[in-house]
Amino acid sequence: MNYVEATEWLFNIRRFGAERTLDPIIRLMELLGNPHKKLKYIHVTGTNGKGSTSAMIAAILRSAGYKVGLFTSPHLIDFSERIVINEKPIPHEDVVRLANFIKPKVEALNDEPEIVRPLFFDIVTAMAFVYFFEQKIDFAVMEVGMGGRLDATNIIDPLVSVITNVSLEHTEVLGDTIIKIATEKAGIIKKRRVLVTGTQDSEVYELFKKICQELDTLFYHVGTDITYTTISSDLDFQNFLVKDEWETYHIKLPLLGSHQLINASMAIGAVSALRKYSIIIHKNKIESGLQTVKWPGRMDVMQRHPLVILDSAKDEAAVKTLAKNVTEIKHKKLILILSISSDKRIYEMMSHLIPVTDYFILTMHSVMGRAAKPSTMIQILESSNKPYEVKQNVSEAITKALELVTKDDMILITGSVFLVGEALLYYKK
Numbered sequence: 069m070n071y072v073e074a075t076e077w078l079f080n081i082r083r084f085g086a087e088r089t090l091d092p093i094i095r096l097m098e099l100l101g102n103p104h105k106k107l108k109y110i111h112v113t114g115t116n117g118k119g120s121t122s123a124m125i126a127a128i129l130r131s132a133g134y135k136v137g138l139f140t141s142p143h144l145i146d147f148s149e150r151i152v153i154n155e156k157p158i159p160h161e162d163v164v165r166l167a168n169f170i171k172p173k174v175e176a177l178n179d180e181p182e183i184v185r186p187l188f189f190d191i192v193t194a195m196a197f198v199y200f201f202e203q204k205i206d207f208a209v210m211e212v213g214m215g216g217r218l219d220a221t222n223i224i225d226p227l228v229s230v231i232t233n234v235s236l237e238h239t240e241v242l243g244d245t246i247i248k249i250a251t252e253k254a255g256i257i258k259k260r261r262v263l264v265t266g267t268q269d270s271e272v273y274e275l276f277k278k279i280c281q282e283l284d285t286l287f288y289h290v291g292t293d294i295t296y297t298t299i300s301s302d303l304d305f306q307n308f309l310v311k312d313e314w315e316t317y318h319i320k321l322p323l324l325g326s327h328q329l330i331n332a333s334m335a336i337g338a339v340s341a342l343r344k345y346s347i348i349i350h351k352n353k354i355e356s357g358l359q360t361v362k363w364p365g366r367m368d369v370m371q372r373h374p375l376v377i378l379d380s381a382k383d384e385a386a387v388k389t390l391a392k393n394v395t396e397i398k399h400k401k402l403i404l405i406l407s408i409s410s411d412k413r414i415y416e417m418m419s420h421l422i423p424v425t426d427y428f429i430l431t432m433h434s435v436m437g438r439a440a441k442p443s444t445m446i447q448i449l450e451s452s453n454k455p456y457e458v459k460q461n462v463s464e465a466i467t468k469a470l471e472l473v474t475k476d477d478m479i480l481i482t483g484s485v486f487l488v489g490e491a492l493l494y495y496k497k
Contacts, residue, residue, distance in 0.1 A: 069167055069171075071160040071161075074167035074168070078167065081188045081191060082187050082188065084187065089184050091184055093194065093223055095177055096170075096173060096191070097223065099173040099176065100198055103201030103202075104197040104224055107137075107197075107200055109210055109224045109225070109227060110122075110208075110226055111210050111221065112229075113211075113229075113230070113253045113256050115383070116235070117327060117328075119211055119363065119366070120363050120366055123140070123361055123362070124332055124335035124358060124361050125230075126138040127358060128335060133353075134207055136206065137199075139196040139210045139211060141213050142485055143489070144380075144488060145493050147163065148160060148163060151195065153199075167195070170195060174186050189213045189214075196208075216252055219255075226258060227341075227347075230265070231266075232265070233269075233385070234246055234250040246272060247271060250276070251275065254279050258285065259283045262287075262338075262341040264334050264341060265334070266291075266334045286341065288341060290330050294311070294312045294336065295333075296330070296333045305321060305322055305359075306319075306324065306326075306328065307319070310332065310333050312337060312340050315351045317351060317355055321358050321359070322361065323366065323367065326392070327393070339354060340354075365378050365380045366378075370491075374473040374475055374477045375397070375479070376481070377478065377480050378482070379488065382409065382485055384412075387417045394480060399477055399478035401427070401473065401474075402424060402478050403426065403473055403477065403478070403480070404429065405481040406418075406428055406430055406445065406483045407430070407432055407439055407483050407484050407486070407487040408445065410438060411438070414444055425454065425480075427454075427455050427472065430456055431458070431487070432461070433486035439486070462481075462487060463490075
């Protein structure tokens with residue numbers, strides 16, 4: 069296989085199965101020699117912010133001189149973005165090599181009648197484990213794909229687990245209440261380890277605290293054990309203080325949005341908690357690491373005059389936060405380019421965007437099986453008397469938006485990771 073063939077093989081594997089179980093990834097890793105058991109991990113889950121928090125943790129550890137693997141999903145432009153070491157995506161030739169190595173093992177499992185077949189995320193997770201082991205990394209920061217308890221990444225024993233927040237998502241799989249979903253995410257909490265969380269929900273907080281007490285696990289909470297104070301912010305940096313039980317840190321963060329202060333506080337809590345294992349990350353490394361962190365497609369400024377921002381808000385909770393962040397940025401008129409995946413709570417997402425938006429440009433991202441048809445969003449906009457138009461693709465939508473704005477206006481591109489990935493590619497070209 070070449071790179072195109074390798075990624076096509078992966079993308080053609082089923083994403084979801086009738087039965088959720090860790091058996092496929094456990095059996096696959098056994099056939100690969102269980103390299104995942106020989107690495108040190110920080111494990112991150114949550115409804116929103118887990119990617120940003122993972123990127124921040126990795127940036128701090130890199131600043132401290134460690135070789136750090138970062139596993140996240142989904143990718144924005146290229147599959148290789150999912151598996152990264154010290155900011156360098158896995159080379160295409162290594163994707164091909166690992167796909168050729170793992171494919172016969174997958175086929176062998178598919179022939180076993182008692183084994184649930186490995187799904188897409190099982191295989192990609194296995195590739196990350198093997199690659200990180202081969203490259204002799206010091207730490208792997210692993211972002212959960214979905215949920216936690218039965219996610220393919222949850223065969224590790226992390227030094228620190230991080231749960232960013234909990235809101236309604238994937239309700240058909242994880243449960244139809246916040247507590248049910250929180251219970252699934254709490255599956256990554258491990259006995260006698262550490263949990264850091266940023267949840268602002270009192271019931272979820274009590275659930276996590278109770279589980280940690282039962283497991284004799286250290287528990288750190290942003291807002292209680294870790295606090296932050298805002299100093300200033302602009303389109304380049306957010307300046308704020310973070311205080312944990314050891315230090316007070318002056319943070320200059322290049323990621324925008326007030327929610328990132330909570331994410332950064334969790335990242336600091338996670339690396340500070342490594343003290344439990346006699347791993348000391350010094351204050352200046354934490355500060356310098358966060359000042360250099362990059363996480364594309366999240367409140368990502370593409371240009372200034374007019375201001376164009378991309379944000380991968382893909383569910384109601386993320387869109388609600390985004391709408392709040394937008395009101396805090398000075399602008400006259402807001403043009404919103406919007407595409408939402410069909411499996412999302414479209415009405416609820418748009419209900420947060422409509423009050424802050426002057427004009428909508430509806431489009432469809434190229435992952436056609438996932439994109440909601442504009443007609444679904446048109447009904448909502450017409451009932452709200454909001455002006456709109458429809459463009460066939462992301463490129464046309466951006467071109468039109470740029471024709472409509474003045475230098476004091478803002479263009480926001482959001483609603484889907486796939487949409488933002490295509491917008492990033494437009495600007496990259």
